[in-house]
Amino acid sequence: MSGIATRARVPATAALRDIQGPVAARLEDVGSEIERLVTDDLPLIQSVSSHLLLMRGKMFRPTLALLASAVLDRPEARSIRLGAVVELMHLATLVHDDSVDHSVLRRGLPTVNSLFSHQISVIMGDFLYSRALIGLVDMGDLAIMKIITDVANELTIGEMRQLAAVDALRFGEDEYYQLIRNKTASLMAAACESGALCGAAEYRDAMARYGDRLGMAFQIADDILDYTENEAVTGKPGGLDLKEHKVTLPLIGALPNVSKGSRERIEQLFADEAPADELIADVISIVADAGGIEYARRRGEQFAHDAEQALSVLPESPVRSALTDSIAYVMDRRS
Amino acid sequence: MSGIATRARVPATAALRDIQGPVAARLEDVGSEIERLVTDDLPLIQSVSSHLLLMRGKMFRPTLALLASAVLDRPEARSIRLGAVVELMHLATLVHDDSVDHSVLRRGLPTVNSLFSHQISVIMGDFLYSRALIGLVDMGDLAIMKIITDVANELTIGEMRQLAAVDALRFGEDEYYQLIRNKTASLMAAACESGALCGAAEYRDAMARYGDRLGMAFQIADDILDYTENEAVTGKPGGLDLKEHKVTLPLIGALPNVSKGSRERIEQLFADEAPADELIADVISIVADAGGIEYARRRGEQFAHDAEQALSVLPESPVRSALTDSIAYVMDRRS
Numbered sequence: 291m292s293g294i295a296t297r298a299r300v301p302a303t304a305a306l307r308d309i310q311g312p313v314a315a316r317l318e319d320v321g322s323e324i325e326r327l328v329t330d331d332l333p334l335i336q337s338v339s340s341h342l343l344l345m346r347g348k349m350f351r352p353t354l355a356l357l358a359s360a361v362l363d364r365p366e367a368r369s370i371r372l373g374a375v376v377e378l379m380h381l382a383t384l385v386h387d388d389s390v391d392h393s394v395l396r397r398g399l400p401t402v403n404s405l406f407s408h409q410i411s412v413i414m415g416d417f418l419y420s421r422a423l424i425g426l427v428d429m430g431d432l433a434i435m436k437i438i439t440d441v442a443n444e445l446t447i448g449e450m451r452q453l454a455a456v457d458a459l460r461f462g463e464d465e466y467y468q469l470i471r472n473k474t475a476s477l478m479a480a481a482c483e484s485g486a487l488c489g490a491a492e493y494r495d496a497m498a499r500y501g502d503r504l505g506m507a508f509q510i511a512d513d514i515l516d517y518t519e520n521e522a523v524t525g526k527p528g529g530l531d532l533k534e535h536k537v538t539l540p541l542i543g544a545l546p547n548v549s550k551g552s553r554e555r556i557e558q559l560f561a562d563e564a565p566a567d568e569l570i571a572d573v574i575s576i577v578a579d580a581g582g583i584e585y586a587r588r589r590g591e592q593f594a595h596d597a598e599q600a601l602s603v604l605p606e607s608p609v610r611s612a613l614t615d616s617i618a619y620v621m622d623r624r625s
Numbered sequence: 626m627s628g629i630a631t632r633a634r635v636p637a638t639a640a641l642r643d644i645q646g647p648v649a650a651r652l653e654d655v656g657s658e659i660e661r662l663v664t665d666d667l668p669l670i671q672s673v674s675s676h677l678l679l680m681r682g683k684m685f686r687p688t689l690a691l692l693a694s695a696v697l698d699r700p701e702a703r704s705i706r707l708g709a710v711v712e713l714m715h716l717a718t719l720v721h722d723d724s725v726d727h728s729v730l731r732r733g734l735p736t737v738n739s740l741f742s743h744q745i746s747v748i749m750g751d752f753l754y755s756r757a758l759i760g761l762v763d764m765g766d767l768a769i770m771k772i773i774t775d776v777a778n779e780l781t782i783g784e785m786r787q788l789a790a791v792d793a794l795r796f797g798e799d800e801y802y803q804l805i806r807n808k809t810a811s812l813m814a815a816a817c818e819s820g821a822l823c824g825a826a827e828y829r830d831a832m833a834r835y836g837d838r839l840g841m842a843f844q845i846a847d848d849i850l851d852y853t854e855n856e857a858v859t860g861k862p863g864g865l866d867l868k869e870h871k872v873t874l875p876l877i878g879a880l881p882n883v884s885k886g887s888r889e890r891i892e893q894l895f896a897d898e899a900p901a902d903e904l905i906a907d908v909i910s911i912v913a914d915a916g917g918i919e920y921a922r923r924r925g926e927q928f929a930h931d932a933e934q935a936l937s938v939l940p941e942s943p944v945r946s947a948l949t950d951s952i953a954y955v956m957d958r959r960s
Contacts, residue, residue, distance in 0.1 A: 334785050386751060390744045409725040412747055413784045416721060416754075420778035423758065427770045435762045435770075443755035449748045450669050 323374035358485030378422035448473025475505025503597035510590035513538035544582025648691035658709035693820030713757035783808025810840025838932035845925035848873035879917025
């Protein structure tokens, strides 16, 4: 998960700004609300919080929540708080992810575990999570609380699935979808569904479905990037997922079509604790040649199509257009 | 925090059984409810959960919640769920504590981080916490939700304070009380207060005060044990807090009375990354000779007295007696 933000940010900035257009002012308020929720008078907490606010990301999930609340052009004021809660939950997950993965950088800045310590990142993740919950309980809406606490649990299950998803020959396509649904699509679906409850409750189910399919397409696009990045002119080794033995859709899609020799090469990578760049580059080529990237792309397009379908019941409006554009944004990131 | 359970368990078993008498049947139900809440069909989660259920502790916090709910002899059925939520929150904290402290054993069994991995313990703590919250939200009581989510935040702040409490000459008595209130007393106060809301709401404030003072006495007794354990016949080096540079009340109480030479010896320990057993034993003697242990004992007795005072408004009953006995139980643990 660690790479999502870094990879996606730069090229799509303009498109993201367009998507955020209809909710730009309220998105600023979400930023202030996040700051308010994480403020504390303990110097150590304040210093970690300030660092985290510096590395604030694209605010894609709050954007989805705000757009969903505005589908009928009458978003409730509490959607601001909801956006802050959703982003804080996301941030808490990232802090624990970085700690678990021993990541050093995120969004071009040092991670909490690298700048402070591993201890502080575990505790700080818990802190952010608990502050998000305080903000959530203060909203006083049981339906929204249920959505958000359910998704908090799904995110942890997604992380657990991730730890088990390291066996190239046993991890299948259905398990992959379960994994990315838990770790990525669930929070986007929750943002959309709970957002709808703040001003467009009749579209709750449609928005939940849209968020789920969008999130699936988002993660598949991200997993494809880990393979295609390698072809770029950057010269970076790429293939981080393979390096960490993470089985993703391009590999799953390629496996049935690879020769016995190629299959052995893949097994070799997954048996190697620290596979060399050459071996990684080899497997990337094997996957590409066997049509794995194409396969993943088609699956992603199917989810994107389903997301668009889910929007068909919504009235035409700039908000609906922004939701449609979000699909293209998710698909086009640096590919 | 890691040592609380291990140290306290053996000698006070009988007394604890007496305290739990009035709620014994319901405490069994809390156990089943915990099991129900943490069950999952992902094999990895199930295997960690089973291990955690094996190392189940004294259930002191659910006992407090159940007793508080029964002060008027008409406890509500939902107090079972509450007890499970409180214990799961406690368990989540312990799992993250062990991970942060790299502890190897708890309650005589390997910790999650040592038996599985550091990664799994971070994620599993999040999992337990999120399941506790699902159980909490399902209760549908906003007042209880506010108490529990507030305390979740306090616990993280207590952990952060702990990380900053490593400078013997700057960490004062007031800061110490803030720290132990956050990390220990807050959850006992929350268990008592939310317990009261499940059958004896008119005693909510009294029970919150009782739980707070009890928790303060509990942690002070625990911190004293870290000094007195050393005098026991076990021959263990003891002084784990000093080894980890944790400043607790005996040291704070001793400091004003120590000679210049002794003060330098203390500074030497806190400047030493891995202080030798001899140095630790020296500082323990210095603290004892300067009356630090006596000082902490008197402060603990004051909190115990305040806890008893808080109970004075309650009607006489076996439950009130059990709450009174809980104070003695907390004070007498292996001392």
